[in-house]
Amino acid sequence: MLQQNLSRKIRKTLKKLAESMLAVAVGLVGGAALMAVYGYDFVKAYRALFLGAFGDFSGFLETLAFATPLIMTGLTFAIGMRSGLFNIGAEGQMYMGAIGAVFVGGMLNLPPIIHLIFATVFGMLAGAIWSLPAALLKISRGVHEVVSTIMLNWIAFWLVTYLITYHVADPARAERAVPAQETARYLVIGASLTTVFILVIAFSLIAYFLLWRTTLGYELRVVGHNQEAARYAGINISKTMMTSFFLGGLAAGLAGVSQVLGRPPHWTVFATMGNLINIGFEGIGVALVGRNHPIGIIFASIFYGGLLHGGRFMEFEAGVASEIVRAINGIIILALAIPAALDLVKKIFPRKNRGETG
Amino acid sequence: MNRKALTRTESILAVLLVVAIIAGAVGWTQPGQRIVETVTSTVTVGGSAQTITTTRVVTSTVTVERPISPGAIKIAVVSDIGGRGDLSFNDMAFKGGDEAEKDLGVQMVELISKTEADYVPNLETAARDPDVKLIVGVGFLLSEALLEVAAKYPDKNFAGIDTFTQALAVQKTGKPLPNMLDIVYEEHKGSAMVGALGCLLAAHYNELGGNYPYIGGVFGIEIPVLWKFEIGYKWGCDWGLKWYEQRFGKRAPLIGEDGRYGSGPNWRDGLYCPQAGQCWYKGRVLWTYTGTFSDITKGYAAAKSMYEQQAIAVYNIAGPLGLGINQAVQEIATEKRLTSGPPYWIGVDANQDWINPGFVIASMMKRVDRGVYYAALLTVIGKFKEVVADTNGVLVLGIGTKVGNLAMEGISVSTLADLDEFIKMGVDAEKLTGKKVLPMSPEEIRQKVTEMRQNLPSWIWDALTELESKIRSGQAQVPMVLTKEEVDRWRELLG
Secondary structure (H helix, E strand, O other): OHHHHHHHHHHHHHHHHHHHHHHHHHHHHHHHHHHHHOOOOHHHHHHHHHHHHHOOHHHHHHHHHHHHHHHHHHHHHHHHHHOOOOOOOHHHHHHHHHHHHHHHHHHOOOOHHHHHHHHHHHHHHHHHHHHHHHHHHHHHHOOOHHHHHHHHHHHHHHHHHHHHHHOOEEOOEEEEEOOOOHHHOOOEEEOOEEOHHHHHHHHHHHHHHHHHHOHHHHHHHHHHHOHHHHHHOOOOHHHHHHHHHHHHHHHHHHHHHHHHHOOOOOOOOEOOOOOOOOHHHHHHHHHHHOOOOHHHHHHHHHHHHHHHHHHHHHHHHHOOOHHHHHHHHHHHHHHHHHHHHHHHHHHHHHHHHHHHHO | OHHHHHHHHHHHHHHHHHHHHHHHHHHOOHHHHHHHHHHHHHOOOOOOOOHHHHHHHHHHHHHHHOOOOOOOOEEEEEOOOOOOOOOOHHHHHHHHHHHHHHHHOOEEEEEOOOOHHHHHHHHHHHHHOOOEEEEEEEOHHHHHHHHHHHHHOOOOEEEEEOOOHHHHHHHHHOOOOOOEEEEEEOHHHHHHHHHHHHHHHHHHHHHOOOOOOEEEEEEOOOOHHHHHHHHHHHHHHHHHHHHHHHHHOOOOOOOOOOOOOOOOOOEEOOEEEEEOOEEEOOOOEEEEEOOOOOOHHHHHHHHHHHHHOOEEEEEEEOOOHHHHHHHHHHHHHHHHOOOOOOOEEEEEEOOOOOOOOOOEEEEEEEOHHHHHHHHHHHHHOOOHHHHHHHHOOEEEEEOOOEEOOEEOEOEEEOOHHHHHHHHHHHHHHHHHHOOOOOOOOHHHHHHHHHHHHHOOOHHHHHHHHHHHHHHHHOOOOOOOOOOHHHHHHHHHHHO
16 A cells, blocks of 8 residues: 555656656757747757856856745745645745845844844745735635735835835945845855855745645645635634745745845845846746745756856857847746646646536 | 636636746846836946047057957957847947957957846856956946956956946955956036037027027936036036137127026126136026936926926936936927927937937937947957056046047047937847837938038037037036035036
């Protein structure tokens, strides 16, 4: 029985892996076709992409630096999905995390290690608190989280823009917020990677442990599988939803924190938020590629980070126009996300069919 | 049943949304790009046409000294997040690189920064290529990134347009980097030129019976960098009106004589004379700091009130707020069915004369292309580090600026010849983005701008030529204002 179970599990994992590999292949072929249409040497370009992103140590560290915030925003979406929520609010929560880190990291004077811890925790909480309106609206009024989180994203965008422009602007540099002080910065490991990466990995492992090894995580996942059954089993749905949003918000907040306290050479947010924009949304793609699994998301983020960092080598060495580089990255990610999206559809449709026929 | 059906629709929508969001995530960086582009353009300005001859001489000398095989030396140009197609800083930098390819036989490689996080890896990618000898970062946003990468690759030359990397280096280590050149521009001189142009325009149209007592300036956030523009502009207006007095033996009509500008013990016939024998045309410039480099409606509001007070031209010193100024002008033009100014506005940084042909009298150009070109030139002739040592790593380009005995200039008022270059840039940008950039066909633009300029009397252009040569020879000293005390002093004199 146990063995049968195990082999089934392995088969399932292998199948998923095969699907992902096929998706990578499809994505690469699609990108190559696009390059061929525009007359670029795609072999040279792909070689540059992968060698640039993974071919040497400092390039790999840079890739990890790009992956760091994506691991967290991917996790936000994944935790939501695992508990049956379509939480796409990571973007706004991440902005709040970043501005929280700016407030404590840039504006306050505190002793070294305490400063860093306080700024990190404050930023994470800011992200988590920003997720609560969506949670409360969902629980009390049944407002769909897609609608509320999208709206909250925009509110966060303009709120943070306002704060950077009028309240935490660097007095000498109108284009950005005050940078985090030296006492509130993560140590640089190499290239643009800092020790915040370790914290991010730790957070992912804790999330994994929480979801699969605790009662709370079990309840969360039961709610995600079947809300009615969960209710029947006496699980407090409101509580699990709050927990799911809050955990997701902490993760997104840490994504924002990592861009302020853990990313040289600026250590701050620009008034345009150019160094934050899209990190939350890219997390959705990352989560789909990583099959909404904390460990899967780490690898998916590193892959995505590799595309972000390696893309510049396609431009530099193979002369591929930067717009085409972006399109190729898009094709690869789309192809990778399709199996997960199909899963989503499969999960939804049989149930519907049954519901309708029965 | 009903409820289930609803859930199903919802789920399909949700799946579609995921796909749309991912697709969007890949392509959607526009808002960010726009605004930063803005900031960059604001704090920059300049250019020069006079340098061409000198440069050619230098190039031929070079060829004799050190023959260059084409493509042997690579230079890398790293854009800020404005990227290609910004019609300003980045496009001009790439143009400078193109010219260096043509004249100096180097090969340019481009790296476009999509977000601020790309600056360091982009610079580093270029620096690690053994063939790349020079890496140019475009725009002050790259200052920190250049500091980091230039310190790490001491064998490579680094240059930054409008950057303050050396100031950061001194702050951090106490001395400038030996391989880094900040290229900055004398915006105050260019602003003086367009200030003179504005006030002489008013004089001309008042001669024809117009009622134009003012010129205007719309500024961004009040940061010290902009004081140079403000005082330069006001000083230029004063210079222009004094020039008119000398040339025609009388005060300029209305703007030169009117009593509306002030009265009191120090005022004499519309002039402010705090000391005997030293009088100033005070209060001729209407000026507003809008407190923003991105809110175009504030540019519109500020300019509208200036035009209502009969300002003949408004100078844009706030990047994209120029589009707001243009809107204010266009409203008047539509209402009165004008095909050409007055009213006019004055462009900044790049040649903006094509944006609304016939209504942009000229632009104060900051020649980013020259900056890139000179950095490439210095690299090719092997004098880069020498110049860094001589200048403490800050190369100032302006009017009459020199390195050793080579003229290296970077500020000018736009000419018809520049216009063609920018129309070409606009055509390229249209090809690149697929969006319409130019307001009309290139031929029409050229024709309208030419007509507008030819309708002005030649003495206006004579005056500008004279001011330029006097600045070059040092006879005219445009104040370069950097501190609060100085700006207050000059505001006392000029309003």
